[in-house]
Amino acid sequence: MTEAGTFQTPSRSPFAGLMSGTAGPVIVVVAAIIAIWYLAAVLLNTPFQRDIYQRGGIENPPLAQLVADTLSQPRPVLPAPHQVAEEIWKTTAEKSITSKRSLVYHSGVTLSSTLLGFIIGTGLGIALAIGVVHSRVLDKSLMPWIISSQTIPILAIAPMIIVVLNAIGITGLLPKAMISTYLSFFPVTVGMVKGLRAPEAIQLDLMKTYSSSTAQTLWKLRLPSAMPYLFASMKVGVAASLVGAIVGELPTGAVAGLGARLLAGSYYGQTVQIWSALIVAAVLAAGLVSLIGLTERVVLQRMGMAR
Amino acid sequence: MQPQPADSAARSVIDIAKLSLTFETGDGPVHALSDIDLNIGAGEFVSFIGPSGCGKTTLLRVIADLEAPTGGTISVNGMSPHEARLARAYGYVFQAAALYPWRTIAENIALPLEIMGHSREDREERVRRNMELVDLDGFERKYPWQLSGGMQQRASIARALSFDPDLLLMDEPFGALDEIVRDHLNEQLLKLWAKTDKTVVFVTHSIPEAVFLSTKIVVLCPRPGRIYDIIDNPLPRDRGLDIRETAEFLKVAHRVREGLRAGHSYDD
Amino acid sequence: MSPVTRILSTLALVVALMGSMLTVIETPIMTLGLFALPVLLVGVLLSILVLAPYRTGLLSGARACAALTGVSLLMAVALLGTVSTYPGAASHGFWAYVLVAWAMAWLSVEELSGLMPQSPLGQRLVALAIPLSFGVWLLILWQLAVVGFGVPRVLLPAPSEIWLRLLSSPQILWEDFRQTFLKAVLIGYALGCGSGFLVAILVDRVPFLRRGLLPIGNLVSALPIIGVAPIMVMWFGFDWPSKAAVVVIMTFFPMLVNTVTGLAAADRIQHDLMHTYAANYRQTLLKMRLPMAMPFIFNALKINSTLALIGAIVAEFFGTPIVGMGFRISTEVGRMNVDMVWASIAVAALAGSLFYGLVTLIERVVTFWHPSVRG
Numbered sequence: 001m002t003e004a005g006t007f008q009t010p011s012r013s014p015f016a017g018l019m020s021g022t023a024g025p026v027i028v029v030v031a032a033i034i035a036i037w038y039l040a041a042v043l044l045n046t047p048f049q050r051d052i053y054q055r056g057g058i059e060n061p062p063l064a065q066l067v068a069d070t071l072s073q074p075r076p077v078l079p080a081p082h083q084v085a086e087e088i089w090k091t092t093a094e095k096s097i098t099s100k101r102s103l104v105y106h107s108g109v110t111l112s113s114t115l116l117g118f119i120i121g122t123g124l125g126i127a128l129a130i131g132v133v134h135s136r137v138l139d140k141s142l143m144p145w146i147i148s149s150q151t152i153p154i155l156a157i158a159p160m161i162i163v164v165l166n167a168i169g170i171t172g173l174l175p176k177a178m179i180s181t182y183l184s185f186f187p188v189t190v191g192m193v194k195g196l197r198a199p200e201a202i203q204l205d206l207m208k209t210y211s212s213s214t215a216q217t218l219w220k221l222r223l224p225s226a227m228p229y230l231f232a233s234m235k236v237g238v239a240a241s242l243v244g245a246i247v248g249e250l251p252t253g254a255v256a257g258l259g260a261r262l263l264a265g266s267y268y269g270q271t272v273q274i275w276s277a278l279i280v281a282a283v284l285a286a287g288l289v290s291l292i293g294l295t296e297r298v299v300l301q302r303m304g305m306a307r
Numbered sequence: 308m309q310p311q312p313a314d315s316a317a318r319s320v321i322d323i324a325k326l327s328l329t330f331e332t333g334d335g336p337v338h339a340l341s342d343i344d345l346n347i348g349a350g351e352f353v354s355f356i357g358p359s360g361c362g363k364t365t366l367l368r369v370i371a372d373l374e375a376p377t378g379g380t381i382s383v384n385g386m387s388p389h390e391a392r393l394a395r396a397y398g399y400v401f402q403a404a405a406l407y408p409w410r411t412i413a414e415n416i417a418l419p420l421e422i423m424g425h426s427r428e429d430r431e432e433r434v435r436r437n438m439e440l441v442d443l444d445g446f447e448r449k450y451p452w453q454l455s456g457g458m459q460q461r462a463s464i465a466r467a468l469s470f471d472p473d474l475l476l477m478d479e480p481f482g483a484l485d486e487i488v489r490d491h492l493n494e495q496l497l498k499l500w501a502k503t504d505k506t507v508v509f510v511t512h513s514i515p516e517a518v519f520l521s522t523k524i525v526v527l528c529p530r531p532g533r534i535y536d537i538i539d540n541p542l543p544r545d546r547g548l549d550i551r552e553t554a555e556f557l558k559v560a561h562r563v564r565e566g567l568r569a570g571h572s573y574d575d
Numbered sequence: 576m577s578p579v580t581r582i583l584s585t586l587a588l589v590v591a592l593m594g595s596m597l598t599v600i601e602t603p604i605m606t607l608g609l610f611a612l613p614v615l616l617v618g619v620l621l622s623i624l625v626l627a628p629y630r631t632g633l634l635s636g637a638r639a640c641a642a643l644t645g646v647s648l649l650m651a652v653a654l655l656g657t658v659s660t661y662p663g664a665a666s667h668g669f670w671a672y673v674l675v676a677w678a679m680a681w682l683s684v685e686e687l688s689g690l691m692p693q694s695p696l697g698q699r700l701v702a703l704a705i706p707l708s709f710g711v712w713l714l715i716l717w718q719l720a721v722v723g724f725g726v727p728r729v730l731l732p733a734p735s736e737i738w739l740r741l742l743s744s745p746q747i748l749w750e751d752f753r754q755t756f757l758k759a760v761l762i763g764y765a766l767g768c769g770s771g772f773l774v775a776i777l778v779d780r781v782p783f784l785r786r787g788l789l790p791i792g793n794l795v796s797a798l799p800i801i802g803v804a805p806i807m808v809m810w811f812g813f814d815w816p817s818k819a820a821v822v823v824i825m826t827f828f829p830m831l832v833n834t835v836t837g838l839a840a841a842d843r844i845q846h847d848l849m850h851t852y853a854a855n856y857r858q859t860l861l862k863m864r865l866p867m868a869m870p871f872i873f874n875a876l877k878i879n880s881t882l883a884l885i886g887a888i889v890a891e892f893f894g895t896p897i898v899g900m901g902f903r904i905s906t907e908v909g910r911m912n913v914d915m916v917w918a919s920i921a922v923a924a925l926a927g928s929l930f931y932g933l934v935t936l937i938e939r940v941v942t943f944w945h946p947s948v949r950g
């Protein structure tokens with residue numbers, strides 16, 4: 001008989017708690033990304049900086065100066081994180097929010113059409129899913145087209161839609177919102193069809209034994225079981241909505257919105273402006289998604305479905 | 308208590324002494340096992356019985372090296388459980404069949420053989436033999452989701468037997484099945500055990516099942532999980548389902564029930 | 576008969592009967608009623624002959640389905656013919672008959688989906704015919720609406736015009752397709768999905784990385800990555816590599832996240848099982864975790880197939896050589912050549928659908944065992 005018995009609990013380092021969750025690793029990975037970003041910024045901006053030195057007749061500048069200079073070019077190939085942060089600070093905190101140069105103003109423009117489109121899209125998606133689940137004709141005829149509708153690169157038609165809607169007198173928020181709607185109804189429809197069909201046969205049979213009406217089954221069984229699916233697809237939908245709003249701003253002549261900032265930035269080679277618009281868009285998307293995630297947590301907890 | 312038959316003390320397969328296991332959980336330690344002493348000899352059929360949460364599964368998992376004890380010693384085939392697992396000493400049957408839906412029944416049974424590097428001919432031969440053993444011949448090309456629960460569980464037993472381990476660890480394998488299927492499978496399992504001379508450790512919470520199948524019944528009780536009683540079953544090795552009507556069977560069953568009741572009584 | 580069927584057939588029958596009292600075509604110089612249009616008249620008479628017994632239940636099943644389909648198509652042809660002779664002059668009667676024809680098409684689909692063919696081939700055909708008829712009717716209604724209302728071409732061209740454009744400029748469209756789809760999309764897709772998959776396998780081996788990267792990957796999948804297009808164009812130039820780069824970035828994260836999630840999909844029993852066999856990492860990966868992850872991986876492949884096309888086309892809005900689908904769309908919109916725009920969109924939609932369909936087909940073969948596929 002061998003001694004296989006005496007086991008010890010693994011010793012716990014003070015960092016074990018931090019590193020075993022997700023917070024620690026995420027912080028480390030983010031730090032790594034920022035470090036790589038700085039490195040890449042130096043490397044990518046070096047050739048142009050050398051050109052400048054050559055023109056200025058500076059031979060072999062010290063490395064420290066090269067690094068400092070590559071990280072402070074006005075129009076770098078890749079702006080350094082602190083340049084982007086500075087730009088974002090200048091265009092948010094230091095500008096009045098009604099100013100055309102304020103990113104808060106532009107974000108607001110994009111956000112409002114995102115939300116309008118998302119709300120319409122979610123409503124439409126839920127309605128379509130209910131139709132599809134209850135009507136054989138809709139299921140068989142519409143569902144394949146709903147799916148293939150997404151293979152149409154809608155963003156490619158975005159300019160078309162804006163032009164067409166402008167021509168028939170619909171301007172402002174609605175045309176952009178319609179692109180967001182188109183992009184966000186799809187994940188919601190597909191997710192909700194799945195969710196509404198999630199109850200198992202015995203659960204549906206149970207409702208049948210109560211001779212419950214279709215509406216009652218929908219309300220008491222199908223919709224509650226679809227909730228996790230709804231939130232999952234709403235997260236996808238709101239992200240798609242934002243993309244739709246941004247791309248919808250491209251053809252309107254770059255007036256207002258984050259998409260307009262992107263386009264203007266690319267016209268004038270203002271890389272710092274592009275990156276700051278990108279980062280703000282990313283923060284917006286993250287905020288919207290986590291807002292839905294939060295709602296999800298609260299609602300599912302209330303319903304006793306939290307996992 | 309019945310005196311130990313001479314042959315079952317022959318070679319010891321599992322030796323457990325002063326074994327304990329404590330889970331560190333968010334709300335404090337859970338003493339899943341405490342002070343377990345147990346010997347299981349070759350060719351025995353041992354059942355663990357007890358109320359749920361008393362540590363039956365945990366004890367079986369410790370034997371299988373799926374869980375590490377926090378104190379005491381354990382050996383399987385004279386090795387540590389870890390070495391025994393690497394030596395593929397045992398087949399484990401889980402509570403759920405856990406068959407892979409993308410493999411046919413035959414391919415599922417061949418899975419451990421593929422992992423252990425058996426040749427194709429050998430695999431085919433063993434799959435055929437074990438499917439016959441559990442009465443599944445003809446279902447080779449079916450997928451698990453095309454079979455009933457009882458058939459799936461039989462396939463999982465065939466899978467555990469396919470590489471011919473001497474030790475079979477079974478965790479409530481028939482827990483989810485109905486009484487009639489369960490009776491049938493119990494009978495088959497007993498025949499199989501008689502035919503192959505394997506050592507079986509079987510977790511159950513059914514008294515008739517434990518008494519009908521075992522040569523030795525280990526009664527566990529909870530909080531902390533510990534052995535309350537070890538009962539040697541005097542019934543002959545060769546038994547049919549109707550033995551359950553005999554007075555002797557009922558006597559053993561009574562003793563198991565008393566043990567379960569006594570082990571439980573203190574917290575009522 | 577469902578309530579919808581009953582209401583629809585009654586409505587169609589009533590409208591078909593009353594329609595004869597309305598003007599069908601109205602121009603400043605003349606008005607035409609139903610009796611001046613012989614082909615349409617025949618169609619309407621036939622529709623009444625079919626709808627009446629259908630409504631009363633004398634006609635049902637496969638025969639009703641065939642009759643409804645045939646007559647609705649006949650009416651569609653008659654209506655299309657009428658409206659193209661008198662474009663922009665459609666009046667109340669015309670739209671009434673459009674309604675009748677459409678209602679009959681709906682009813683025919685209703686009957687068709689009620690058919691339960693015995694043979695698998697029959698079932699497949701029915702499953703194909705229903706969405707097909709939906710698509711055909713979408714085109715018919717589009718054509719009727721555009722020509723009937725006289726919608727200006729700049730707003731929305733008729734399908735017939737788009738079709739003519741498709742036929743007349745295959746060379747340009749093929750060049751665009753090759754530039755955007757065969758180069759940017761396919762190469763970017765393969766690189767993006769491939770690298771996402773490989774990184775996922777690596778990340779999965781290091782729990783620390785997995786915990787750190789998964790939330791970030793999830794976040795990035797939700798970001799408007801398309802915005803990097805102008806940057807990629809600055810970095811990689813105007814030609815297809817910059818578009819492929821956008822596609823790589825867009826497809827990488829969905830693949831990473833889905834594969835990592837899929838690799839974690841196996842439950843505890845499955846892991847314990849492999850553990851009891853003392854299976855090594857490679858065996859566990861190949862025999863259990865990858866098959867288990869396949870539904871997730873195909874999910875990413877499908878999402879990516881549409882993302883890739885979108886990414887490549889939108890990236891072209893930020894600068895291209897003078898070829899490519901995105902280039903074509905943005906320049907022809909500027910020139911008000913709307914039929915060319917729509918022709919490009921049609922090609923893109925077809926390519927996107929076929930691409931998606933192909934991935935779905937492979938998915939059905941590979942994950943045949945998954946509850947969502949096996950029925």
Ligand SMILES: Nc1ncnc2c1ncn2[C@@H]1O[C@H](COP(=O)(O)OP(=O)(O)O)[C@@H](O)[C@H]1O
Nearest residue numbers: 330332337339358359360361362363364365366
């Ligand atoms: N991985 C684990 N972590 C924490 N507690 C556990 C774990 N596994 C089992 N337990 C606890 O150990 C006790 C015994 O569990 P188990 O062996 O599954 O009981 P049984 O199989 O007899 O029903 C229970 O109280 C259970 O909650």
Ligand SMILES: [Mg+2]
Nearest residue numbers: 363364365479
């Ligand atoms: Mg248990």
